[in-house]
Amino acid sequence: METNTEIKKDTWKLGDHTFTSRFILGSGKYSLELIQAAVEHAGAQIVTMALRRANEGGLANILDYIPEGVSILPNTSGARNAQEAVRIARLAREVCGSDLIKIEIMRDSKYLLPDNYETVKATEILAKEGFTVMPYMYPDLNMARDMADAGAACIMPLGAPIGSNKGLCTKEFIQILIDEIDLPIIVDAGIGKPSQACEAMEMGAAAVMANTAIATSGDIAAMAGAMKLAVEAGRAAYLAGMGSVRAKGGSASSPLTGYLRD
Ligand SMILES: CC(=O)[C@@H](O)[C@H](O)COP(=O)(O)O
Numbered sequence: 001m002e003t004n005t006e007i008k009k010d011t012w013k014l015g016d017h018t019f020t021s022r023f024i025l026g027s028g029k030y031s032l033e034l035i036q037a038a039v040e041h042a043g044a045q046i047v048t049m050a051l052r053r054a055n056e057g058g059l060a061n062i063l064d065y066i067p068e069g070v071s072i073l074p075n076t077s078g079a080r081n082a083q084e085a086v087r088i089a090r091l092a093r094e095v096c097g098s099d100l101i102k103i104e105i106m107r108d109s110k111y112l113l114p115d116n117y118e119t120v121k122a123t124e125i126l127a128k129e130g131f132t133v134m135p136y137m138y139p140d141l142n143m144a145r146d147m148a149d150a151g152a153a154c155i156m157p158l159g160a161p162i163g164s165n166k167g168l169c170t171k172e173f174i175q176i177l178i179d180e181i182d183l184p185i186i187v188d189a190g191i192g193k194p195s196q197a198c199e200a201m202e203m204g205a206a207a208v209m210a211n212t213a214i215a216t217s218g219d220i221a222a223m224a225g226a227m228k229l230a231v232e233a234g235r236a237a238y239l240a241g242m243g244s245v246r247a248k249g250g251s252a253s254s255p256l257t258g259y260l261r262d
Pocket of ligand 1: 161
């Protein structure tokens, strides 16, 4: 019998781009030498790049350390409003030759929380210009709907403030987005350890992105590998379908009658 291997691969899409890896690696906090090792161990097919970092160190350098075939995801880090984000995105497309753009707009430098309103405005402009727009946002259903209507290719809600390693503080609200928004939901920021990445995937997230958890670990390559396994485990569990939670009491694991499944 003929089998469809494409279906078996469990691919997912962002605009016209198709991926098998569901772990997106942030590259903002490593030395350049460690980026390649982290990408390889993470099995990542998408790696972020802040344009402001590229300008600091010399763009040729950072791109030299990203393995071939891996998509660069420029972000608009440093933008304080839609206008600045649009300008950075256009520059990024010229420099990287990629239509992917992660919109990050922040006016608050203490908590680094994204400005959802300005993000909707930038999404609308950039989607019309043909970008595959990936808006980073505070998880709010109404704003996520506005981003979807504006042409976003996915929604990237934060788990906790960037760099905090605090985990899924916004879990309930991310679940609402997963349930209600018909776009890939990519949990981004605050993921502090593999179990949290796994939990996001078990909830039905399409992918997870992390940077600080890996960059601040004792062994960057090993932690990148652990994140990869956690994301894969969470995805497999989601596809398998979680067992139901029993509100009260227990239930014998080896019943003599009444098997749940034959
Ligand atoms: C690199 C990048 O885009 C980060 O802004 C991203 O949001 C990751 O956040 P953490 O560093 O908390 O994983």
